[in-house]
Amino acid sequence: MTNNTTRQAGLGNARPAARRSNPASWARSLLDASDANLARVLLAPAFLLLLLIVVYPVCRLFWTSLLDLRLSSGMPARFAGIDNYTSVFTDPEFWTALTNTLLITLITVPAALLVGLALALIANLPFRVRWPVRLSLLIPWAMPLAFVGMIGGWFFQSDYGVVNDLLRHFRSTRIIWFNSGWLSFIAICLTITWKTCSFVALVLLAGLQTIPQELYEAASVDGAGPLRRFCFVTLPLLRPAIAVAAIFRMITSLQTFDIPLTMTRGGPGTSTVTLAMYIHQNTVDFLDLGYGAALAVVLFFISMGVTTLYLRQVRTEL
Amino acid sequence: MTRILRPLLVLAALLVPPAAQAETTLNVYISSALRPEVMRQAFDQFEKANPGIKVVPQLGGATSDLQAQYLNTVLSAKDSSLDVLMLDIIRPAQFAATGWTLPLNKDVGNPTAFLKQYLPAYADADTVDGKLVVLPAFADAMFLYYRKDLLDKYHLPVPTTWSQLASEAKTIQAGENDAQLQGLSFQGAPIEGTVCTFLLPYWSMGKNLVHNGHLTFDHAAAVKSFDLWLGLMKQGVAPRNAAEIVTDQTRKDFEAGKAVFAVEWAYGWSLFQSADSAVKGKVAVTDLPAVDGGKPVTCIGGWQWGVSAFSKHPAESVKLVKFLSSVPVSTLLAEKASLLPVFPPLYHDAALDQAMPWLPQALPVVEQAKSRPVTPYYNDVSNVIRTQTNAVLAGSETPEQAADQMEARLRRVLR
Numbered sequence: 024m025t026n027n028t029t030r031q032a033g034l035g036n037a038r039p040a041a042r043r044s045n046p047a048s049w050a051r052s053l054l055d056a057s058d059a060n061l062a063r064v065l066l067a068p069a070f071l072l073l074l075l076i077v078v079y080p081v082c083r084l085f086w087t088s089l090l091d092l093r094l095s096s097g098m099p100a101r102f103a104g105i106d107n108y109t110s111v112f113t114d115p116e117f118w119t120a121l122t123n124t125l126l127i128t129l130i131t132v133p134a135a136l137l138v139g140l141a142l143a144l145i146a147n148l149p150f151r152v153r154w155p156v157r158l159s160l161l162i163p164w165a166m167p168l169a170f171v172g173m174i175g176g177w178f179f180q181s182d183y184g185v186v187n188d189l190l191r192h193f194r195s196t197r198i199i200w201f202n203s204g205w206l207s208f209i210a211i212c213l214t215i216t217w218k219t220c221s222f223v224a225l226v227l228l229a230g231l232q233t234i235p236q237e238l239y240e241a242a243s244v245d246g247a248g249p250l251r252r253f254c255f256v257t258l259p260l261l262r263p264a265i266a267v268a269a270i271f272r273m274i275t276s277l278q279t280f281d282i283p284l285t286m287t288r289g290g291p292g293t294s295t296v297t298l299a300m301y302i303h304q305n306t307v308d309f310l311d312l313g314y315g316a317a318l319a320v321v322l323f324f325i326s327m328g329v330t331t332l333y334l335r336q337v338r339t340e341l
Numbered sequence: 342m343t344r345i346l347r348p349l350l351v352l353a354a355l356l357v358p359p360a361a362q363a364e365t366t367l368n369v370y371i372s373s374a375l376r377p378e379v380m381r382q383a384f385d386q387f388e389k390a391n392p393g394i395k396v397v398p399q400l401g402g403a404t405s406d407l408q409a410q411y412l413n414t415v416l417s418a419k420d421s422s423l424d425v426l427m428l429d430i431i432r433p434a435q436f437a438a439t440g441w442t443l444p445l446n447k448d449v450g451n452p453t454a455f456l457k458q459y460l461p462a463y464a465d466a467d468t469v470d471g472k473l474v475v476l477p478a479f480a481d482a483m484f485l486y487y488r489k490d491l492l493d494k495y496h497l498p499v500p501t502t503w504s505q506l507a508s509e510a511k512t513i514q515a516g517e518n519d520a521q522l523q524g525l526s527f528q529g530a531p532i533e534g535t536v537c538t539f540l541l542p543y544w545s546m547g548k549n550l551v552h553n554g555h556l557t558f559d560h561a562a563a564v565k566s567f568d569l570w571l572g573l574m575k576q577g578v579a580p581r582n583a584a585e586i587v588t589d590q591t592r593k594d595f596e597a598g599k600a601v602f603a604v605e606w607a608y609g610w611s612l613f614q615s616a617d618s619a620v621k622g623k624v625a626v627t628d629l630p631a632v633d634g635g636k637p638v639t640c641i642g643g644w645q646w647g648v649s650a651f652s653k654h655p656a657e658s659v660k661l662v663k664f665l666s667s668v669p670v671s672t673l674l675a676e677k678a679s680l681l682p683v684f685p686p687l688y689h690d691a692a693l694d695q696a697m698p699w700l701p702q703a704l705p706v707v708e709q710a711k712s713r714p715v716t717p718y719y720n721d722v723s724n725v726i727r728t729q730t731n732a733v734l735a736g737s738e739t740p741e742q743a744a745d746q747m748e749a750r751l752r753r754v755l756r
Binding site: 096116202 | 406414435437530
């Protein structure tokens with residue numbers, strides 16, 4: 024209230040005085056006086072855009088999740104309260120899909136971080152020509168996910184896959200990867216790790232390049248070997264970059280869809296179905312829009328929850 | 342003056358479309374795998390007979406599943422960009438419930454009399470609750486393809502039961518001493534074809550899965566159905582990786598001479614007889630075997646033409662659909678694309694004898710073939726059957742576990 028009064032008073036009296044005394048301070052006071060309104064005007068388009076493309080669809084999703092809206096029934100939409108949510112938590116397929124999704128996240132995020140870190144360290148070496156190394160890092164990242172899933176499917180195919188061809192030298196019988204839930208799972212995790220480690224490597228490479236060379240020189244003077252330099256210089260200074268890469272990877276891995284869909288179609292049985300695949304199946308294949316929306320809301324909260332927890336933990340590091 | 346007028350007149354002529362260009366464009370959604378080049382010939386004939394109507398094919402995915410996903414997205418948004426739709430035989434119940442196709446009852450005069458010209462299975466499948474939802478495009482069914490040359494070589498008769506098929510396949514595999522030669526190729530991946538894999542022995546035992554929208558699941562028959570396929574795999578007749586096999590993999594393996602028997606749709610025939618085929622002239626086709634003490638039965642397939650309820654040109658679309666579901670087009674599709682006719686007399690038509698010499702054998706198979714469960718929730722039902730069958734073939738569930746799961750999941754779907 025005090026601020027408003029001052030501002031209104033300023034509009035009437037102080038401004039002409041300032042205008043006369045110093046043009047720069049006049050401009051500043053003009054902005055100070057109406058900065059709230061100016062901010063509103065400048066932020067309005069972005070705010071409206073956010074309302075349109077984020078808030079409205081999310082609200083609509085919440086609303087749909089409260090409806091009994093199964094297009095194949097031929098019946099109009101009916102308000103169902105929390106029925107869809109009750110069905111979600113009593114649906115064994117939901118729990119299978121959720122377990123698979125969390126397992127994929129728990130396995131592929133650390134794996135991609137480890138492999139990505141190794142790749143970033145290699146790419147950071149003082150090569151004479153750097154672009155071939157950087158380009159090879161970019162290629163898996165630039166490939167469409169469905170494309171990578173198809174390549175993975177061919178690699179692990181039991182009859183003509185490259186993996187079995189390589190394993191042929193070590194064992195007499197071929198492995199039928201997609202005949203077993205856990206072997207299919209390994210194949211999917213390996214493919215996801217290959218696809219995503221290049222993104223992690225790029226983020227970490229950017230982090231590595233911000234570490235001053237002098238710190239390594241000082242550590243060397245103090246007698247630190249390569250391992251101690253890595254543990255006490257590189258890793259602590261790389262933690263913010265690692266945190267950023269981990270958060271991005273975690274959110275996208277909770278939404279894993281394309282690679283398992285194209286590699287195994289969720290098989291054998293439902294052993295590699297992820298939550299995103301289950302949402303897609305219920306919404307697009309079964310046309311059960313209410314139930315699909317409820318599943319999507321659950322995934323939304325899981326993503327939000329995991330991200331918030333993680334951000335809280337790494338806040339100081341960021 | 343004329344120097345100014347002439348360019349202006351030319352410009353005006355370019356800007357104002359002539360009357361002949363004011364034509365209706367019909368967008369027809371067809372499968373990319375179902376010989377679009379032959380469909381184009383049918384569209385050309387229609388355009389010639391109907392000046393002012395242009396037919397533009399819109400190619401969809403190669404499989405029924407991919408096409409359904411696309412159509413579900415487009416039509417649930419009430420999009421008017423498609424006028425005529427080609428639909429798999431398993432879809433009419435869903436399209437009737439969602440109201441995504443225009444009923445054609447008024448456009449065919451007396452529907453009962455009109456439908457009598459088609460194979461009875463299609464007349465039934467295309468009418469839902471008295472509404473004529475779609476018109477038949479071409480027929481299909483699952484057949485047993487076999488290597489006639491190998492059966493002749495080992496003096497073996499055409500098998501009529503699955504156990505006879507297993508025994509003959511083992512004889513040939515042992516005789517040929519070829520590690521690459523499969524006895525039987527069938528579909529076990531979590532795809533639509535695997536639904537038929539489960540249903541073939543199940544139906545052969547005289548059991549039904551769904552009747553009037555209600556589940557009539559027979560647990561013991563389901564376990565026996567799974568056991569039959571597992572038995573064929575354990576005996577080495579079917580490959581150990583059956584859970585990976587999709588429809589076109591069966592076609593490729595049989596075409597490359599890597600299988601004695603194959604369970605496959607009708608589209609395989611023309612490809613097996615193509616110049617690149619390793620089995621050209623060595624193939625014959627028959628109806629599928631029965632379980633011991635059961636009846637031979639097969640899964641009906643085939644495609645239909647429907648008019649989108651959101652089309653802006655319904656009258657022209659109905660005209661096109663009626664044309665596409667006519668005897669001349671059915672003959673064209675049989676002759677040029679080996680797609681089975683929907684009119685019984687064409688199965689004995691001498692003009693088609695050269696293109697499809699096996700038509701007389703196909704007729705009783707198509708006439709006796711059974712429809713997969715007729716329900717608007719077919720996609721859900723199909724998903725349950727294919728995933729449980731795939732789990733059994735992969736060895737991740739026992740037949741008993743899978744039958745329990747299948748029953749519980751189907752009860753939830755058809756609640």
